[in-house]
Amino acid sequence: MGKNLITGGFGLIGRSLAKLLLSESKEVVLFDVASESRLPKDIRDRVNITHGDLTNWVQVIDAVKNNDISCIYHLGSLLPPTTEQNPAAAFAVNITGTFNILEAARLLGVDSVIYASSLSTFGFDLPQVIPNDFPQRPPNMYGVTKVCSERLGEYYYSRFGINFRGVRFPVIMGPGRVLGVGWTAFTSLLIEETALGRPYTIYVDKSTSAGFLYLKDAAQSLIDLNRADDERLTRRVYNLYGFPATAQDLVDSVKNHIPEAQIDFKPDQAMLRIIETQYAVISKRLDDTPAREDWGWSPHYLLDQAVEDFIKEVRTNKAIDE
Ligand SMILES: NC(=O)c1ccc[n+]([C@@H]2O[C@H](COP(=O)([O-])OP(=O)(O)OC[C@H]3O[C@@H](n4cnc5c(N)ncnc54)[C@H](O)[C@@H]3O)[C@@H](O)[C@H]2O)c1
CATH class of the missing domain: 3.40.50.720 (NAD(P)-binding Rossmann-like Domain)
Incomplete structure (x- = not known):
């Protein structure tokens, strides 16, 4: 091997x-x-x-x-x-x-x-x-x-x-996304920043939705x-597919774990136009039935488990770095 x-x-x-x-x-x-x-x-x-x-x-x-x-x-x-x-x-x-x-x-x-x-x-x-x-x-x-x-x-x-x-x-959600890479980066940065006790501003609408995998x-x-x-x-x-979530769903899930999280919305119209015209695909669900049937694929983390584990990882790694 x-x-x-x-x-x-x-x-x-x-x-x-x-x-x-x-x-x-x-x-x-x-x-x-x-x-x-x-x-x-x-x-x-x-x-x-x-x-x-x-x-x-x-x-x-x-x-x-x-x-x-x-x-x-x-x-x-x-x-x-x-x-x-x-x-x-x-x-x-x-x-x-x-x-x-x-x-x-x-x-x-x-x-x-x-x-x-x-x-x-x-x-x-x-x-x-x-x-x-x-x-x-x-x-x-x-x-x-x-x-x-x-x-x-x-x-x-x-x-x-x-x-x-x-x-x-x-869209992959997880700790360690490079700042500013791709418009969907906000979905991870919002969790990473608030887990570190920092405020975060979201530049899409509350209803903007995407499919994720942890x-x-x-x-x-x-x-x-x-x-x-x-x-x-x-x-x-x-x-492959994990779970769907709107920007507001992400915020709600983060606030379940970090009630004091400071998150606000300031939608950027240019960004929203790009999402509508270039990335409509992001809100769709990928049918992963063949992966499930052929090789037993299924995700272990849905929205709340993913957010919980994400916050834990960020805080553990911060503690190790300090
Ligand atoms: N992150 C997502 O949401 C997502 C979604 C769908 C598919 N993917 C795919 O998953 C793969 C990994 O994505 P990621 O999120 O880890 O991206 P990333 O940007 O974090 O990692 C990509 C890596 O490729 C390296 N790289 C770039 N150019 C290179 C070159 N010329 N030679 C050698 N290395 C080079 C970069 O330095 C970087 O470390 C990519 O193929 C991406 O298209 C990612």
Whole structure:
């Protein structure tokens, strides 16, 4: 059994996945272009770190060759708004990067490639519940790069037998989202800031709604999909879903745990227009029936459990840092 490589391993989901794999005594290699200062010490001391850029073929193949990798969790990606501000970089990192990972897996006989795709692969005229195999016509560059990566993975599966598997995440809620990245970041920052005793202003309407998955469930899903029996898989990429919540639901849940939390609403009209036109998908439910049937997927955290665990994590980590 070789090691687990996590691309984008310093990111939100990568760090959580690394923790889970380490708790199962797995060997973990993190591949990332960012500074490792974002890694908590309890992870940094227990993983191998390979600095590299997904767009650089030599760095990618070396990372896989030099570390005896048997599974690649491919999470490295640019996300909105960076993808929309710089489509060329989005193409290079998200599409060429995925191609490089699949090629490295093919040439070096890696057992499996597990990919994190997104609800943003779906576009307009969506039903309220989006079936797993609904046509994907994304309205933005981010979604285009994620659809392209899904199709590349399927091609490598059917042409070369690469064991490519992927999930489409809804909005991930969890501690450690980078400040200001993506409009949905407020959903996590609101909990993180109030757990630390700071006030928070929400820049969408109380009724703005989204579908969520708690960070720990997202990380666990990747491990579960990797372990799933191949004979039971009816497709290579699966919708996942946790729970729906409006901005007001989030506030109510936070106030159940932190009654003194200071949260107010100051809706930003430009932001609301972007959400309506570009991200209508966010309020839809991803039908995750195939994932439930094929590999027993189900989320452990719904809104209140997620908020409770989130607050506990933030306060515990703050206490450790002090
Ligand atoms: N967070 C969400 O709500 C969400 C929802 C759906 C899908 N996803 C997908 O899950 C994956 C992980 O997302 P996340 O929330 O952890 O994002 P993140 O931004 O926290 O992490 C992404 C990581 O990729 C790294 N990266 C960027 N460019 C790179 C490059 N050229 N070479 C190597 N590494 C590079 C970044 O440094 C970062 O550490 C992504 O593929 C994302 O598209 C996330």
